[in-house]
Amino acid sequence: MSKPAPYDFQIEPNVDAQFPSEKGRYHLYVTYACPFACRALAARNLKGLQYIVGLSVALPVPHKTKPNDPADTHMGWVFVDPEATPTITGIDGKSYSTEGCIPDTVNHVATVRELYEKVDPAPRPFSVPVLWDTKKETIVSEQSAGILRTLDSGFRDVVQSEVQLYPEELQTEIDAANDSVVADVTTRLLKKLMARTPEEAQAAMVFAFAAIEKLDEMLANTRYLVGQTVTEADVRMFHSLIRLDVSQQKHDEKHLTDYANVVGYLRDLYQIGLNSSVNWDHVKLGVESKCPVVIANGPFVDYTTAHKRG
Known part of the structure; x- marks a missing residue:
């Protein structure tokens, strides 16, 4: 069985584009646990798109995406509302705080897997980041590099920014x-x-x-x-x-x-x-x-001290 092609489209400042730039139309799904997803999130924030592109943040620890199906063992990214569910129990039996998570307010799904299956039920990796088009109800991109660049260039007619990440x-x-x-x-x-x-x-x-x-x-x-x-x-x-x-x-x-x-x-x-x-x-x-063999003792760098550069 061939692997489905990745979603890798771009948002463009052109009304005739397949995915034109538009305030409130797009939604970004991430988890702070993933460095690749956080690259996309950083681009959104540095470009001042917080009120242009919506955001949902999954739990940092994968959970069963079909918890009621014993035969389905897939572990992936899940969404919860911290106000309604302050903690969640993982398959390891540990209790995890949901503080910092943001539920899916667009599709109201519980997992990233559901997003992908909403577009195409074919088996594939269910990764983040995901950039979603709320009008076409489809995935614009699942490629972190592509999302980083399209957030950098795709909204220049909507938000003026001096930041250029890929000039x-x-x-x-x-x-x-x-x-x-x-x-x-x-x-x-x-x-x-x-x-x-x-x-x-x-x-x-x-x-x-x-x-x-x-x-x-x-x-x-x-x-x-x-x-x-x-x-x-x-x-x-x-x-x-x-x-x-x-x-x-x-x-x-x-x-x-x-x-x-x-x-x-x-x-x-x-x-x-x-x-x-x-x-x-x-x-x-x-x-x-x-990596269960690693105990995360850091960070050791004090990130708030004056950097004295430039």
Whole structure:
């Protein structure tokens, strides 16, 4: 059976477009536990689209998406209303706070899986982020990179913003940064989160810090990865680095706090608006759920101290 093609369409500032920009028409589904979903959320917030594009936030720990069907073992992202359901019990028997979650006020579904099946019942991964068109009742995109870019460029006729995350004149350099230093750090984060033993997790961190040392040297000479302002390369890097910070243990030989330029860079990004795409409790739960052999002792960086950059 062939795998369904991914949803990967763009919103355009053109009334004749398949998905034209329009206030209140689109809705973003994320979880703070996922770095890729948080990249999309960061773009929405940095571009000032909070009142243009709606938002739902799933629990940071996957739950059964068909809890009443013993034969269906799928685990995925679920939505709850914190006011109605302040805690929820996972399949592991633990109780999880729902604070910080936002229910689905558009389709009123309980799971991300239901969103996908509302459009097409064919089996497929049920991932976030999801960008939803409320008029056509379909998925615009499930690709984090595509959503990040369409939120950056698709609403320029609706909201004026000085933020340009993927400016045309820097696209070649941004692509190069994404494929090199950003990919190096992100790949090592994912290897740690897929570790099956503490030893594997520690080995992944050794390789991670090799990349972080190079990053620290780079940031000694530049405020951001590309150009003079924040770009999508910084958004991507930020959400990988903070998860490495969270996933560290006190006894680790090296810490992000050992790298002054990286610390200042993270503080800078956090304080100019990326903090709105972070929920530390959800990030910690996401790390520990993804990799049970890791105890998330972080973050160790103080993100609110003055960054003294620029």
